[in-house]
Amino acid sequence: MNKPLILVTNDDGITAPGIRKLMEIAKQLGEIVVVAPDSPQSGQGHAITIEQPLRLKKVHIFDDVSSWECSGTPVDCVKLAKNVLLKDRKIDLCVSGINHGSNSSLNIIYSGTMSAAMEAAVENIPSVGFSLLDYSFDADFDQAEPYIRQIMEYVLQNRFEPYTLLNVNIPKLSKDEIQGVRVCRQAKARWIEDYMEAKDPRGQSYYWLTGKFVNEDEGVDTDVFALENGYISVVPAQYDLTFYEQINNFKQLETINP
Amino acid sequence: MNKPLILVTNDDGITAPGIRKLMEIAKQLGEIVVVAPDSPQSGQGHAITIEQPLRLKKVHIFDDVSSWECSGTPVDCVKLAKNVLLKDRKIDLCVSGINHGSNSSLNIIYSGTMSAAMEAAVENIPSVGFSLLDYSFDADFDQAEPYIRQIMEYVLQNRFEPYTLLNVNIPKLSKDEIQGVRVCRQAKARWIEDYMEAKDPRGQSYYWLTGKFVNEDEGVDTDVFALENGYISVVPAQYDLTFYEQINNFKQLETINP
Numbered sequence: 001m002n003k004p005l006i007l008v009t010n011d012d013g014i015t016a017p018g019i020r021k022l023m024e025i026a027k028q029l030g031e032i033v034v035v036a037p038d039s040p041q042s043g044q045g046h047a048i049t050i051e052q053p054l055r056l057k058k059v060h061i062f063d064d065v066s067s068w069e070c071s072g073t074p075v076d077c078v079k080l081a082k083n084v085l086l087k088d089r090k091i092d093l094c095v096s097g098i099n100h101g102s103n104s105s106l107n108i109i110y111s112g113t114m115s116a117a118m119e120a121a122v123e124n125i126p127s128v129g130f131s132l133l134d135y136s137f138d139a140d141f142d143q144a145e146p147y148i149r150q151i152m153e154y155v156l157q158n159r160f161e162p163y164t165l166l167n168v169n170i171p172k173l174s175k176d177e178i179q180g181v182r183v184c185r186q187a188k189a190r191w192i193e194d195y196m197e198a199k200d201p202r203g204q205s206y207y208w209l210t211g212k213f214v215n216e217d218e219g220v221d222t223d224v225f226a227l228e229n230g231y232i233s234v235v236p237a238q239y240d241l242t243f244y245e246q247i248n249n250f251k252q253l254e255t256i257n258p
Numbered sequence: 259m260n261k262p263l264i265l266v267t268n269d270d271g272i273t274a275p276g277i278r279k280l281m282e283i284a285k286q287l288g289e290i291v292v293v294a295p296d297s298p299q300s301g302q303g304h305a306i307t308i309e310q311p312l313r314l315k316k317v318h319i320f321d322d323v324s325s326w327e328c329s330g331t332p333v334d335c336v337k338l339a340k341n342v343l344l345k346d347r348k349i350d351l352c353v354s355g356i357n358h359g360s361n362s363s364l365n366i367i368y369s370g371t372m373s374a375a376m377e378a379a380v381e382n383i384p385s386v387g388f389s390l391l392d393y394s395f396d397a398d399f400d401q402a403e404p405y406i407r408q409i410m411e412y413v414l415q416n417r418f419e420p421y422t423l424l425n426v427n428i429p430k431l432s433k434d435e436i437q438g439v440r441v442c443r444q445a446k447a448r449w450i451e452d453y454m455e456a457k458d459p460r461g462q463s464y465y466w467l468t469g470k471f472v473n474e475d476e477g478v479d480t481d482v483f484a485l486e487n488g489y490i491s492v493v494p495a496q497y498d499l500t501f502y503e504q505i506n507n508f509k510q511l512e513t514i515n516p
Contacts, residue, residue: 040309042308042309043305043306043307043308043309044303044305045302045303045304045305045306045333045373046303046304046305046367046368046373047301047302047303047304047305047331047368048301048303048368048467049301049467050300050301050467051298051300051301053456053458053464053465053466054453054464054465054466054467055462055463055464055465056463056465073305075303075368076467079451079453079467080453080465082451083451083452083453084453084455084465106380106497108499109304109376109380109497109499110304110305110306110333115303115304118367118499122364122367122448146514146516147514147516150514150516151511151514154510154511154514158510161501161504161507163446164501164504166508167499175516178516180512180514180515181511181512181514182512183505183508183509183511183512184505185498185500185502185505186498186499186500188421188498190380193337193340193341194341195312195337195338195341195342197342198311200311204313205313205314206311206312206313207311207312207313207314207338207342208311208312209306209307209308209312209334209337234508234511235499235500236500236501236504236505236507236508237499237500237501238499238501238504239364239367239499240443240444240446241366241367241376241425241444241493241495241496241497241499242443242444242493242494242495243419243422243494243495243496244443246419246422246494246496247441247442247443247494249419249494250424250441250492250494251441252412252416253409253412253439253441253492254438254439254440254441256404256405256408256409256412256438256439257438258404258405258408258433258436
């Protein structure tokens with residue numbers, strides 16, 4: 001049997017410890033191709049590069065792994081992998097991350113890690129984004145390794161609904177403290193934002209985004225609740241943004257007459 | 259009665275004809291504040307600026323309109339308007355566009371115009387993104403003006419479901435040819451993508467995104483169908499990406515044991 005073909009990407013770049021760990025795990029399960037941004041792309045959301053050409057540069061990470069740096073966004077990485085590097089091959093799985101920091105709740109819409117996974121879903125490639133709730137470079141990814149491997153095995157071995165992705169977040173806990181896995185919905189949490197305002201050396205104002213994540217969603221079936229209670233959260237996600245329940249409520253707009 | 263406060267933004271920058279038309283319409287309905295990017299931001303999706311400071315520069319467009327250029331993305335524009343420029347005020351409506359080009363179907367996830375509208379929805383500001391299916395600088399926005407004004411009036415005068423936005427696309431037709439308005443779901447269409455590959459003056463390869471929009475969704479209730487039949491499409495949208503129907507199908511992941 002052929003080994004499955006696994007595309008690995010992220011938004012922190014190819015030298016981040018998180019993607020190194022993901023490559024190590026994916027290497028055990030299939031043939032892997034790595035395409036990651038050549039600069040940090042956190043918060044890039046679903047940005048794509050239209051007005052500029054893109055570059056791909058072959059790099060060496062592991063002896064038996066084809067690895068590329070891309071000058072674009074995480075979504076560009078997936079598009080170039082699908083349409084240029086792996087044009088004539090079927091990609092069996094795309095994994096993105098492991099992100100250094102949470103992508104739970106509405107963070108999915110801002111996250112480069114999750115947007116890469118979503119772009120794979122748009123291309124009907126089963127895909128999973130992984131994030132650890134630890135922003136530090138020295139974050140310990142080992143405790144999550146068996147979970148990540150088994151989630152990837154599950155996706156490779158089972159029928160996967162088309163145009164679907166999984167958003168997996170891992171609490172910052174030791175192996176013994178992790179309580180298991182919960183399949184959840186996205187919490188209705190939000191950021192209370194603020195901008196640090198300061199003056200540059202020429203006396204001109206600048207603004208730097210800061211903020212506090214607040215969860216006012218009291219549901220016990222949310223990703224934020226699972227994480228707060230020591231579980232790894234898995235949210236099945238998709239990219240049809242239609243608010244179906246609201247279609248009828250807006251029907252009055254059909255009476256507009258110029 | 260106080261005039262409603264309307265935030266106007268886009269992704270093409272403050273000098274684009276589309277936003278000029280939107281300002282003209284919004285000026286008739288309320289007090290407007292304009293915050294638009296200082297460089298083209300098409301395809302920026304839900305990108306936010308984290309690693310850099312942001313600038314706001316006051317500019318003059320109309321005598322009685324407060325206008326600002328922002329060094330960031332469309333989403334940054336909305337965040338700065340909400341949290342800095344209009345910090346102590348209630349924004350009654352956010353309008354984004356008029357985009358030069360379609361944002362129907364899955365284009366909503368790539369679009370800077372729609373991501374700005376979505377960020378306003380995240381902040382619970384009623385919001386609408388407008389796009390005209392004409393990429394040219396000389397696009398004629400006049401025929402759509404009565405529709406755009408009436409959609410804005412409707413949103414200002416009626417209860418608007420929290421955390422909701424409208425994605426409005428306008429066909430490239432004359433006033434007589436436009437058939438009216440249809441409230442729709444997002445079509446399950448996609449891009450068949452390709453990259454133009456070429457060599458730079460130093461002989462190095464580069465890649466430039468190109469592609470063809472294909473609609474394989476045969477539904478007659480979609481935005482693409484409405485547009486193809488001469489209607490203005492209105493899709494109510496939201497940003498909870500949870501694939502609710504799939505939560506139970508993935509419950510087996512809860513049995514993972516390291």
